[in-house]
Amino acid sequence: MxxxxxxxxxxxxxxxxxxxxxxxxxxxxxxxxxxxxxxxxxxxxxxxxxxxxxxxxxxxxxxxxxxxxxxxxxxxxxxxxxxxQDRLTQKELLDRYDIPTSPWRPVSSPQDAVVAYIAMNGRAVFKKRRFGYDGYGTFVVKSENELSALSLQMAAPGMIAERFVRFTREIATVAVRDQKGTVFFYPFVETKQKDARCLWVNGPIKETKALKTLKARITTLLSKENYVGAIGIELFDSEEGLMVNELAPRVHNTAHYTQNAFHMSQFAAHILAVSGERLSEPSPLARGFAMWNLLGSQARELSEIHPPMMESGAFFHWYGKIESRPGRKLGHINAIGKSPSDALALAKKMATKAARQLKY
Ligand SMILES: Nc1ncnc2c1ncn2[C@@H]1O[C@H](COP(=O)(O)OP(=O)(O)O)[C@@H](O)[C@H]1O
Ligand SMILES: [Mg+2]
Structure with missing residues (x-):
């Protein structure tokens, strides 16, 4: 893209x-x-x-x-x-800039895991320090049995343990910084995960004071670290407040909707920023937008497809991966509408049609 x-x-x-x-x-x-x-x-x-x-x-x-x-x-x-890329140094980076994140501790042995599990009151999330994505590498542990199964997964350089957060919803945004130091944020969107992997995204959501404060702190981080390009930011919205779940130093699945809902997509913005071009704030093309991931349902080879016909306001995107696997991201549908809920309903309808027709 x-x-x-x-x-x-x-x-x-x-x-x-x-x-x-x-x-x-x-x-x-x-x-x-x-x-x-x-x-x-x-x-x-x-x-x-x-x-x-x-x-x-x-x-x-x-x-x-x-x-x-x-x-x-x-x-x-x-x-x-x-x-x-390392969950541990990423957490340290967030702590350094006073960006709220779930309480955590390093885990480098099965003994550390037991100590962390007890410290987190028997409800902890263990994450591999590197190479985790789409839930691979994330383990929710709520019992001692689950804890003993975990030690099999422990490998260098280890894991981190986080407190299990009872969030009311997950949200996300992408920020982009150019080489001259201009920073902008795409809107915050709600994200829905199924089996720890993004199913849909819907927005924009109202920008609260807490979200504004968070943007200011992230801007400081990007500027002080002289970051250039797009960065994905995943958040938990909880009764205890906002917490950053994770950062990704690249374009991000939760902003794919910008391809059709903004005059400049995250992909264009990232390419312009890394190429040394100057960025200006992107403008939305609709009042509501949504993205629905097309996730594999079975292990099979994929050959050429017949793209499903979209209704007005919906856009089909297919990646050309040659193999499907359960849960694998094969494409997505973007939708725009008069409101976030209109856009989400259209994205869902078109994703259902795509799944029925393409049988991936
Ligand atoms: N501390 C936590 N408390 C509750 N749920 C969590 C926690 N950390 C992760 N999760 C759930 O697991 C999902 C995947 O975890 P995440 O850290 O985002 O890893 P990945 O890199 O696989 O996306 C999250 O989107 C969230 O739904
Ligand atoms: Mg994630």
């Missing part, structure tokens, strides 16, 4: 990826290679003016070395990617 937007804007892109079947390789020129290998990354970085990434789970030290050797800048900066 970044490659498509870059092309539309007249910015030429080239992809470094592991396989020709990857969605980005289907729409842009690519080089096969492993971004974690200096021998693949260095020649690639040397051949471009600036680089960014779509997943934060690469070796930030390798990227930093390659970037320094050839002088091609990578945004967001590899050092920040490294801080945010």
């Amino acid at each position: 970044m490659a498509l937007e870059a092309h539309r804007l007249g910015i030429a892109v080239k992809i470094l990826c592991a396989s020709a079947a990857e969605p980005a390789a289907q729409v842009a020129p690519f080089v096969l290679g492993d971004p974690n290998q200096l021998s693949d990354l260095l020649p690639f970085l040397s051949s471009v003016r600036v680089a960014t990434f779509e997943s934060e789970f690469y070796d930030s030290a390798v990227i930093e070395t390659a970037s320094r050797k050839c002088g091609t800048q990578v945004f967001p900066q590899p050092g920040l990617m490294g801080l945010i």
Whole structure:
């Protein structure tokens, strides 16, 4: 989606990826290679003016070395990617900027896990420090049996434990900062998770004083750390107040709706920011918007599809992944409407139609 937007804007892109079947390789020129290998990354970085990434789970030290050797800048900066890709250093970063987050502690052994479980009053969420996404790597523990099962998952560099938050809803936003220091936020949206993975997004939600304060603190973090690009911010709205659940140093699933609901999508904004262009505040095209993820229901190969016809105000997006798996994100539907609830109803209706027709 970044490659498509870059092309539309007249910015030429080239992809470094592991396989020709990857969605980005289907729409842009690519080089096969492993971004974690200096021998693949260095020649690639040397051949471009600036680089960014779509997943934060690469070796930030390798990227930093390659970037320094050839002088091609990578945004967001590899050092920040490294801080945010690790749940522990991410929590420390949030604490440093006084950004509210659920109480947490490091866990590096089964003994630590027991201590944390007791400290969290027998309701804790354990998260792998690295490589977690879509709920893989997140374990809710509410009993001693669940706690003993957890020790099997423990591997270097360990986990963090968080207090289980009884949230009333989950919300999210994406902020973007350009190289000159301009920062803007897309609106806050409600996000609904099913099996710890995003099912739908709906907004905008009313911006309370607490949300405004949070925006100010995040702006300070981005400015002081000289962050460049888009950053996803997931939050819990709870009776104890707002808490940041996690950050993602990239474009984010919860802002895919911006493709059709804003005059500048998160993908365009991110590409412009990392390319050194100046950003201005994006404007909404509708009063309500929604996004519904098209999640796989079974393990099967996917061949060419017949795209389902959308009603006015709804937009079908398909990623071209060659395999479906239960819960895997295969595409999404964006919808706009007169109100958030209108948009959500339309997105749901079109997602149901897509699932029935495509049988993924
Ligand atoms: N401390 C917590 N308390 C209650 N639920 C949580 C907590 N942490 C995570 N969850 C639930 O699990 C989901 C996935 O966890 P998250 O930390 O966002 O990991 P991922 O990287 O897989 O998205 C969250 O969206 C939320 O629904
Ligand atoms: Mg999450």
